[in-house]
Amino acid sequence: MNAIMTTPEPPELKKFSGLQRAAALLLVLGKEHGAPIWQQLSVDEVKELSATMAQLGRLPSGAVEHLLVQFTSEIHSMASLHGSYETTERLLSEIMPSDKVREVMEDIRGPSGRTMWDKLSNVSETVLASYLKNEYPQTVAVILSKLKPDHAARVLAELPREIGVDVVHRMLRMDTVQKEVIQEVESTLRTEFMTNLSRAQRRDPHESMADVFNCMDRSTEESMLSALDERAPESAERIRALMFTFEDLMNLLPAAIATIVRKADKRSMALALKGAPEEMRELFFSGMTQRAAKLMRDDMASMGPVRARDCEEAQTALVRLAKSLSDSGEIVLVDPRNDDAVIL
Structure with missing residues (x-):
């Protein structure tokens, strides 16, 4: 040619x-x-x-x-x-x-959708409420009035009670919102919220590999990272910083712990807590009813001696569940690299 x-x-x-x-x-x-x-x-x-x-x-x-x-x-x-x-x-x-x-x-x-309000409808109510609770209630009222009723209801349920009631009161008293106000709110959402959300969703190969290492048992994880230390020390350090471990669950908010407790396999969770420090156990028991916590303690006591490897595998399963719930937007994980940041 x-x-x-x-x-x-x-x-x-x-x-x-x-x-x-x-x-x-x-x-x-x-x-x-x-x-x-x-x-x-x-x-x-x-x-x-x-x-x-x-x-x-x-x-x-x-x-x-x-x-x-x-x-x-x-x-x-x-x-x-x-x-x-x-x-x-x-x-x-x-x-x-x-x-x-x-x-x-x-x-x-960022989330898919033709308009800003379509995009917000694809954002988890937990993530959206976490952002909105720091906004002025009148702004929150304007935003929720533009969402679909079912999504607005879920966001309201995630807001602190006082803020939620204040927002509902303002929504009831709200007249037609001026076009300029809507445009200003959209602009703020785009520059402050969606931008940060889309940045949080970008992934590099180290993040993906950290997810892989999170699914390994402890001995394999330590062996692989030690070998990587010799060949690519910077990558090994980056992966360690990005990994979310069982110990990092201690940083989760009570609502996130309660969600994990509700979604986890109870037998596997009992095995994971069997090998956990008392502080970690109390954190998970606080996410249960008193009766459920007592039953969990009884289950752990009735197990007798268990292999450390079995406990570690159960703990890894809890970490995978936490990551899965985070990916679907049901909980927010505290980023182990930064006490003030969150990952989605």
């Missing part, structure tokens, strides 16, 4: 930004060929490209031809096409300002 020849870039194109070139190319492609591309764009991207297109002015035919040839040449030279967050970010960086690229990428990495 003959290579597609390219000509020197016309002077008229040298002053065109990446965004202007993209707008010109879409204008040239027209409805028939450009429609599939337009359909993949977000509303904001359509607005931005449309505004740029409307201000392009006259573009000589030579410049138009060069754009098409350049586009065809780039497609022709591709052996294959791989779409990923990284390739998408690289492409957007060539046609948008850096702040816009950052906003788009954080948006698509």
Whole structure:
């Protein structure tokens, strides 16, 4: 196959930004060929490209031809096409300002949904309530009024009682909210909440490997990390910092412990606590009713001597359960790297 020849870039194109070139190319492609591309764009991207297109002015035919040839040449030279967050970010960086690229990428990495309120509906009520409890009650009332009733109800149930009652009272007295107020709330949610949420959801290979190590028994974990210390000490240190261990469960909030107690296999939990320090046992007993705690103690006593390996495996199972509940948004884990931060 003959290579597609390219000509020197016309002077008229040298002053065109990446965004202007993209707008010109879409204008040239027209409805028939450009429609599939337009359909993949977000509303904001359509607005931005449309505004740029409307201000392009006259573009000589030579410049138009060069754009098409350049586009065809780039497609022709591709052996294959791989779409990923990284390739998408690289492409957007060539046609948008850096702040816009950052906003788009954080948006698509975050919960799915066309509007901010759709996205919030895909955020766990526990995570959302954890953020909202620090906001002014009137702002919380505005946000909850925009959510679906079932989701708003679950968020209210997660808020401290006094805050929840105050928010309900304000929602009852709330008149039609001005459009400017809604836009300001959306902007705050996007910059303060969704941005942090999407950043928390980014994962690097060390995080994935830490999850793998969390599922190993203690002896295998220690053996592998010791070997990694010799070959890649920085990676070993990073994995250790990212691992969530049985001991880290001590940092969880009472509500998270209660959720784990409710979801865990009772026999496995008794075995895990059998080999745990008394402080850890009391923490889990505090998440049960008095009767359930007594039954758990009786179960542990009736086990008699147990193998340390069996206790460790049961403790690993509790850690896996905690991570699973965190991934689904049912609980929030305290990040062992930072006492003030949380991971989702």
